Amino acid sequence: MTDAINLLVGLALGANLLALGSSRLPSIIRAAAIQGIVLGVIPLLLKPEFHWLVALVSIGTIAIKGFVIPALLLRALRAANIAREEHPLLGFIPSLLIGASATVGAVILAGHLPLLPEHRGLLLVPGALATLVSGLVLLVGRTKAISQVCGYLILENGIYLFGLLLIRGTPLIVEAGILLDLTVAIFVIGIIVDRIQREFDSLDTGKLTSLHE
Amino acid sequence: MRNLLLHLIPLLLALLALIWPSDRTRPRLLPLAGILHSALTLWLLFQPPAPSPQSWLGFDPLTRAVVPAISLPFLICSFYGVAYLRLRQERPNRIFVASLLALLGLITLSLQSQHLGLLWVAMEGATLVTVPLLHFNGTARAFEATWKYLLVGGTGVALSLLGSFFLGYSAAGTASGGDLTFAALVENAHGLVKPWVLAAWVVLLTGYGTKMGLAPMHTWKPDAYGEAPGLIGAILAGGLTTVAFVALLRVRQIVDAAGFAHATTVTWMALGLFSMFVAGMFLLGTPDFKRMLAYSSVEHMGILSFGAALGPAGVAAALFHVWNNNLAKGALFLSAGNLRRTVTARTAPEVSGLLLLAPVSSRLLIIGMFAVTACPPFGPFFSELAIIRSAFEGGHALATALFLTFLLLAFLGMSRLVFAITDGRPRLSERHKASTALPPGGAGGRPAAPMDRQSPKGSKWPEQPGVILPPVIFLGCSLLLGLATPPALRQVWADAVTFLFGS
Numbered sequence: 001m002t003d004a005i006n007l008l009v010g011l012a013l014g015a016n017l018l019a020l021g022s023s024r025l026p027s028i029i030r031a032a033a034i035q036g037i038v039l040g041v042i043p044l045l046l047k048p049e050f051h052w053l054v055a056l057v058s059i060g061t062i063a064i065k066g067f068v069i070p071a072l073l074l075r076a077l078r079a080a081n082i083a084r085e086e087h088p089l090l091g092f093i094p095s096l097l098i099g100a101s102a103t104v105g106a107v108i109l110a111g112h113l114p115l116l117p118e119h120r121g122l123l124l125v126p127g128a129l130a131t132l133v134s135g136l137v138l139l140v141g142r143t144k145a146i147s148q149v150c151g152y153l154i155l156e157n158g159i160y161l162f163g164l165l166l167i168r169g170t171p172l173i174v175e176a177g178i179l180l181d182l183t184v185a186i187f188v189i190g191i192i193v194d195r196i197q198r199e200f201d202s203l204d205t206g207k208l209t210s211l212h213e
Numbered sequence: 214m215r216n217l218l219l220h221l222i223p224l225l226l227a228l229l230a231l232i233w234p235s236d237r238t239r240p241r242l243l244p245l246a247g248i249l250h251s252a253l254t255l256w257l258l259f260q261p262p263a264p265s266p267q268s269w270l271g272f273d274p275l276t277r278a279v280v281p282a283i284s285l286p287f288l289i290c291s292f293y294g295v296a297y298l299r300l301r302q303e304r305p306n307r308i309f310v311a312s313l314l315a316l317l318g319l320i321t322l323s324l325q326s327q328h329l330g331l332l333w334v335a336m337e338g339a340t341l342v343t344v345p346l347l348h349f350n351g352t353a354r355a356f357e358a359t360w361k362y363l364l365v366g367g368t369g370v371a372l373s374l375l376g377s378f379f380l381g382y383s384a385a386g387t388a389s390g391g392d393l394t395f396a397a398l399v400e401n402a403h404g405l406v407k408p409w410v411l412a413a414w415v416v417l418l419t420g421y422g423t424k425m426g427l428a429p430m431h432t433w434k435p436d437a438y439g440e441a442p443g444l445i446g447a448i449l450a451g452g453l454t455t456v457a458f459v460a461l462l463r464v465r466q467i468v469d470a471a472g473f474a475h476a477t478t479v480t481w482m483a484l485g486l487f488s489m490f491v492a493g494m495f496l497l498g499t500p501d502f503k504r505m506l507a508y509s510s511v512e513h514m515g516i517l518s519f520g521a522a523l524g525p526a527g528v529a530a531a532l533f534h535v536w537n538n539n540l541a542k543g544a545l546f547l548s549a550g551n552l553r554r555t556v557t558a559r560t561a562p563e564v565s566g567l568l569l570l571a572p573v574s575s576r577l578l579i580i581g582m583f584a585v586t587a588c589p590p591f592g593p594f595f596s597e598l599a600i601i602r603s604a605f606e607g608g609h610a611l612a613t614a615l616f617l618t619f620l621l622l623a624f625l626g627m628s629r630l631v632f633a634i635t636d637g638r639p640r641l642s643e644r645h646k647a648s649t650a651l652p653p654g655g656a657g658g659r660p661a662a663p664m665d666r667q668s669p670k671g672s673k674w675p676e677q678p679g680v681i682l683p684p685v686i687f688l689g690c691s692l693l694l695g696l697a698t699p700p701a702l703r704q705v706w707a708d709a710v711t712f713l714f715g716s
């Protein structure tokens with residue numbers, strides 16, 4: 001079971017690097033979608049006995065992070081008629097390097113963290129930390145609204161990975177509430193992205209500059 | 214059961230607002246919610262329910278000390294809201310009214326949460342329902358502000374979830390493993406895994422600090438408060454920020470009990486002073502009177518953090534300051550909102566001589582400015598005095614000196630800008646001249662609509678009682694709280710401090 005989980009976390013880490021190194025916006029969206037699906041499967045493997053709420057959280061995660069949100073983002077992309085991140089604040093090679101070194105650093109760091117015995121063999125903690133960093137890099141290093149939304153999604157995925165450590169202890173209703181909130185958050189972001197596209201005729205957040213001191 | 218109604222009533226009324234057919238009568242749901250909420254709060258204030266340590270929701274002494282400080286401003290703002298929406302009939306208000314009611318419900322729910330996860334869920338909900346309130350004006354600038362609010366606020370809320378998970382993980386190995394209620398965490402604090410607790414404090418201080426608007430995580434505030442209607446600024450500055458402050462007080466109780474009291478004191482005091490410094494610097498420079506209010510809010514969040522770092526006496530003073538800040542901010546935001554609507558501009562070079570254009574609102578802004586910068590008869594003076602006293606008694610002479618210096622900076626900055634826009638000869642922006650040059654009744658051709666009625670000075674924003682009385686009442690409450698602080702309230706704050714620190 002541990003091997004299967006580690007394999008999935010490894011896939012999620014691969015999706016991070018894919019998102020960091022790509023200049024094509026559809027590729028970034030797809031990387032985030034793959035990551036969402038992979039993460040949705042992990043709760044089923046973590047809980048040995050079947051529970052309907054686990055299944056619900058799992059199916060909900062896969063449906064929303066893997067399909068609904070990517071479809072919304074791809075639609076926004078078509079409406080805005082853009083396909084690339086042309087002038088990122090942080091280049092693609094430096095982003096990749098940061099992502100890769102964060103992955104290595106997270107694995108080393110996790111070896112020194114006080115983890116519970118049953119979590120020692122798992123890659124969940126290093127996976128969570130590396131995904132968090134990748135999300136933050138996308139969030140601050142890109143200028144297109146869509147890339148920033150993907151960065152936010154990946155950041156949330158990192159936090160979700162960490163939250164899986166608590167799945168035995170915390171009541172699942174809390175997890176369900178968190179999932180619900182995240183869904184609404186992304187929907188709201190989607191609406192605002194749409195309105196920005198209409199108002200500014202662009203999804204380049206570099207153009208949002210009228211508010212400053 | 215009574216305390217459950219406190220958030221259920223606004224949430225149900227929010228649903229009702231969504232299906233209410235008429236734009237004209239819908240805003241009346243706001244005062245209805247305000248009156249019911251305040252009445253229930255008063256009842257709970259004087260007859261608190263029996264404590265129920267196991268449950269996830271409860272009206273504990275800390276909740277009791279702050280809920281009225283949100284309920285009262287909402288009540289006053291709700292009457293302003295009716296007048297405001299009557300004057301702004303050109304914008305549909307279905308989503309606005311529903312979101313505002315839901316915001317009240319979720320703020321109350323967060324304050325009553327006794328569970329780490331539930332607190333986060335309620336807080337994230339409150340963040341999200343704020344979004345439609347921010348872009349009510351529908352301008353490009355409003356959407357830009359909303360986008361920045363979503364990105365900065367969203368990251369802050371995400372970090373507070375991570376911090377909650379850290380804190381949860383530190384408890385995973387203890388006897389009561391999965392119990393994430395605050396009472397259980399405090400009780401088992403000595404068994405928590407220390408490195409995770411410290412990491413949780415750092416991440417939660419950043420995350421909830423973003424919601425409070427502590428520098429350097431305050432960047433969303435000037436944009437959001439600058440673009441949102443004044444009414445929303447009043448409720449955010451006096452409501453949502455309070456919730457984040459209370460969340461941090463609860464987390465701090467756990468972290469202190471786990472043996473990190475020194476670390477929490479130092480970090481909170483440093484962040485508080487830094488926020489006051491940053492706010493003071495920006496207040497000295499900003500030309501925009503609505504962004505000025507946002508920096509003033511950053512400053513007051515710094516004051517709260519500074520006070521909370523000072524142990525029991527400081528926390529009591531900080532809770533007093535929560536009340537004072539919420540009331541004074543209400544007067545400032547509402548009067549500034551009136552002025553913004555009168556002149557349709559808001560920077561010092563574009564606007565001056567407001568005393569002649571909008572005499573009542575300008576005077577209210579000036580008095581509100583003196584109240585919020587802690588001039589004697591008003592409440593903030595007394596709470597800041599109490600904070601300074603407890604800082605001296607704690608032996609923080611240097612920190613107190615910095616605190617006083619930054620207060621002075623803020624006063625200089627605010628008085629400079631307020632007098633720049635109110636004094637002098639009336640000057641209007643080009644945009645405003647163009648819009649008032651239209652023939653009377655020309656805008657939209659609705660002859661009887663009140664917003665087309667021209668006031669004697671040619672303003673589209675008449676100084677009606679509906680938009681003037683609420684800020685007057687705010688100032689009156691602030692004065693009352695300063696001159697004659699009810700002993701019952703002092704007892705309520707003392708109870709909250711006993712609850713947090715033990716007797």
